[in-house]
Amino acid sequence: MFYREIxxxxxxxxxxxxxxxxxxxxxxxxxxxxxxxLKAKFLSSSEKSLLAKAAKADTKPEANSAK
Known part of the structure; x- marks a missing residue:
């Protein structure tokens, strides 16, 4: 419901x-x-999972950054 805004x-x-x-x-x-x-409290578990995937992808170092 509020996924895009969050x-x-x-x-x-x-x-x-x-x-x-x-x-x-x-x-x-x-x-x-x-x-x-307040809006975050209304996120479904699947919407929270999507945010978690985005956060995990954001925290992973890039493969080329070690060069």
Whole structure:
């Protein structure tokens, strides 16, 4: 329902996506303040998973960066 707005806010740095440690479950937390925080509570588990995938892809180092 609010996925696009939350993802855009995450890309702008207004929302934090908390990923679980490797091997410690699949719970993804979405941290935001104000209306964004309220809207984040209404994200479905599949929408949270999509945000987690985007966050994981954003944190992986690029293959060419070691050169």
């Amino acid at each position: 993802k855009t806010a995450w890309q702008d740095g207004k929302v934090r996506v908390g990923l679980p440690a490797h091997g410690h479950g699949t719970n993804v937390t979405i941290e935001a303040s104000g209306m964004l925080g």
